Amino acid sequence: MQIKLQFLGAARNVTGSRHLVEANGARILVDCGFYQERQFAERNWEPLAVPPNTIDAVLLTHAHLDHCGLLPKLVRDGFKGRIYCTAATAEIVQIILLDSAHIQEEDAKYKRKRHKREGRKGPYPEVPLYTAADAEACFPLFSKVKYRQSVDLGSDLETTFYDAGHVLGSSIIRVKVRHGGQERIILFSGDIGRPDRPIVCDPTVFDAADYVFIESTYGDRVHQGPEDTKKEIAEVINSTKKAGGKIIVPSFALERSQEVLYYINELLLEDAIPRLTVFLDSPMAASITKVFKHHPELFDEEMTEFMDRHESPFNFPGLKIVQSTKESKAINRIRGTIMVIAGSGMCTGGRVKHHLVNNITEPRNTIMFVGYQATGTLGRLIVEGKKEVRILGQQYPVRARIARINGFSAHADRDELFEWLTELKTPPKKLFVVHGEDKSAQHFGDYVRRKTGWDVIVPTYKDHVTLD
Numbered sequence: 058m059q060i061k062l063q064f065l066g067a068a069r070n071v072t073g074s075r076h077l078v079e080a081n082g083a084r085i086l087v088d089c090g091f092y093q094e095r096q097f098a099e100r101n102w103e104p105l106a107v108p109p110n111t112i113d114a115v116l117l118t119h120a121h122l123d124h125c126g127l128l129p130k131l132v133r134d135g136f137k138g139r140i141y142c143t144a145a146t147a148e149i150v151q152i153i154l155l156d157s158a159h160i161q162e163e164d165a166k167y168k169r170k171r172h173k174r175e176g177r178k179g180p181y182p183e184v185p186l187y188t189a190a191d192a193e194a195c196f197p198l199f200s201k202v203k204y205r206q207s208v209d210l211g212s213d214l215e216t217t218f219y220d221a222g223h224v225l226g227s228s229i230i231r232v233k234v235r236h237g238g239q240e241r242i243i244l245f246s247g248d249i250g251r252p253d254r255p256i257v258c259d260p261t262v263f264d265a266a267d268y269v270f271i272e273s274t275y276g277d278r279v280h281q282g283p284e285d286t287k288k289e290i291a292e293v294i295n296s297t298k299k300a301g302g303k304i305i306v307p308s309f310a311l312e313r314s315q316e317v318l319y320y321i322n323e324l325l326l327e328d329a330i331p332r333l334t335v336f337l338d339s340p341m342a343a344s345i346t347k348v349f350k351h352h353p354e355l356f357d358e359e360m361t362e363f364m365d366r367h368e369s370p371f372n373f374p375g376l377k378i379v380q381s382t383k384e385s386k387a388i389n390r391i392r393g394t395i396m397v398i399a400g401s402g403m404c405t406g407g408r409v410k411h412h413l414v415n416n417i418t419e420p421r422n423t424i425m426f427v428g429y430q431a432t433g434t435l436g437r438l439i440v441e442g443k444k445e446v447r448i449l450g451q452q453y454p455v456r457a458r459i460a461r462i463n464g465f466s467a468h469a470d471r472d473e474l475f476e477w478l479t480e481l482k483t484p485p486k487k488l489f490v491v492h493g494e495d496k497s498a499q500h501f502g503d504y505v506r507r508k509t510g511w512d513v514i515v516p517t518y519k520d521h522v523t524l525d
C-alpha cells in the first residue's frame with residue numbers, strides 16, 4: 058500500500074484548499090479553492106504542481122470560493138475528469154463561479170486602465186484569471202452524489218460524502234483505498250459546522266479512519282456561549298426602530314443571508330419585533346436562497362418542522378428581493394426604519410458600500426455585522442471602532458451605531474473540533490491539521506497531541522507525505 062499526499066493549499070493559512078491524493082496510479086484532488094488572503098494571491102496564478110490532465114477526479118467539499126474557486130482554471134488548463142459533489146453544492150458553485158469570473162474580468166479591465174494611466178506594469182498579467190466562459194466549461198463535469206452513497210472512482214478507490222453541517226450541501230469526504238487485500242480510509246473534514254445552528258444539520262461524526270484531515274479555522278479559540286443570537290438581533294431592530302433609523306447588514310450570500318432571514322421571520326412570528334420592510338439587496342444571495350428552496354431534504358429537524366407549520370422561512374410579509382441597481386439606489390429615498398441586507402460580507406465590494414456611504418454618518422442608523430471580518434477589510438476597520446473610514450474613494454465619519462451579532466460562526470471552535478475528532482474509537486495513524494492561520498493550526502495541533510498523544514502533522518504549502 059502506498060498513498061502519497063500533497064498539500065497544495067490551506068496549509069498554515071485558511072483559503073485555497075487543495076489536497077492531492079495519489080494511490081493505485083490514480084490522482085484525486087480534494088477541493089480546488091481560490092486563495093483569498095492578499096499575501097498568497099500569486100498562488101492563484103501559479104501552475105498546479107501536477108499537470109491538470111493527469112488528475113482523474115475532483116472531490117468538492119462545499120461551495121465556498123476558497124474550496125471551489127480555482128475549478129475554472131483547472132478545467133481550462135486541461136482537467137477532463139468528473140467533479141463530484143452534492144446537488145446543492147453543484148447548484149451553488151455555479152452561481153459562485155460565475156460571480157467570481159465576473160469579478161476577475163472587471164478586475165483585469167480596471168488594472169489595464171490603471172496601469173496604462175500610471176504607465177507601469179503590475180505583478181500579474183492584466184488578463185482575467187478566468188472568464189465566465191471558463192466557469193461555464195466546468196458545469197458539464199459535475200457528477201452529483203448523495204450523502205452516504207458510495208461512488209466508485211476506479212483504480213480501487215471509492216468515495217462517500219457525509220453532511221458537514223457547515224453550509225447547505227457541505228460535505229465531509231471519506232476516501233477508501235484498496236490495495237493487495239488491504240484498505241485504508243482517509244477522511245477530509247472540509248469545513249465543519251457547529252451543532253445546533255439553524256437550517257443545516259449537525260456535522261456527521263465517525264468512529265474510524267486511518268488518516269484524517271481537519272480544518273482549524275478556530276483551532277485556537279472557543280466561541281462564547283451560550284449566545285442568544287435571536288435576542289441580539291431583536292434588540293438591534295427594536296432600538297433602531299425607536300430611534301427612527303435604518304439597519305444595514307453587510308452579509309455573505311451563502312448561508313449567512315438565509316440565516317438572517319430565518320431569524321427575522323421567527324422574530325416576526327413571535328411578535329418580538331415590529332413589522333418592517335427588509336430588502337435583500339444581493340442578486341447572488343437571492344439566487345442562492347432559491348437553491349435552499351430546492352433542497353428541503355437537507356434541512357435539520359427544526360427547520361423541517363418550521364416548514365410544516367409555515368410556508369417558507371425565507372419569505373415573510375415585508376421582504377423585498379432587489380435585483381437591479383436602479384431598485385437598489387431607490388432604497389435611499391425611503392424614510393423610516395427598514396433593514397437592508399447586502400454584500401459583500403466584509404464590505405470589500407458590492408452594493409453594501411453604497412448603503413454604507415448613505416447611512417454610516419447618521420447616528421440614528423445601525424450597521425449590524427453578522428460575520429467574520431478579516432484583517433485589512435473595511436468591515437474590520439468599522440467593527441474595530443475607526444472614527445472615520447474611506448469608502449469608494451472618500452472619507453466618511455462613522456456616526457452610526459455599530460452592532461456585532463455573535464453566534465453566527467459556521468465553523469466549529471477548538472473544543473467542538475476536538476470533540477468531533479475524539480468520536481474516533483481508535484487513534485488515526487496520522488492527523489493533518491489544515492485550513493487555519495499558522496498560529497491557529499499549530500495551537501490546535503499541539504492541543505490534540507498533548508491531549509491524545511496522536512501523531513499530528515501541521516503541513517506547509519507543497520509538503521509531501523507518503524503513507525502506508
Ligand SMILES: [Zn+2]
Binds near residue numbers: 248
Ligand atoms: Zn467554508
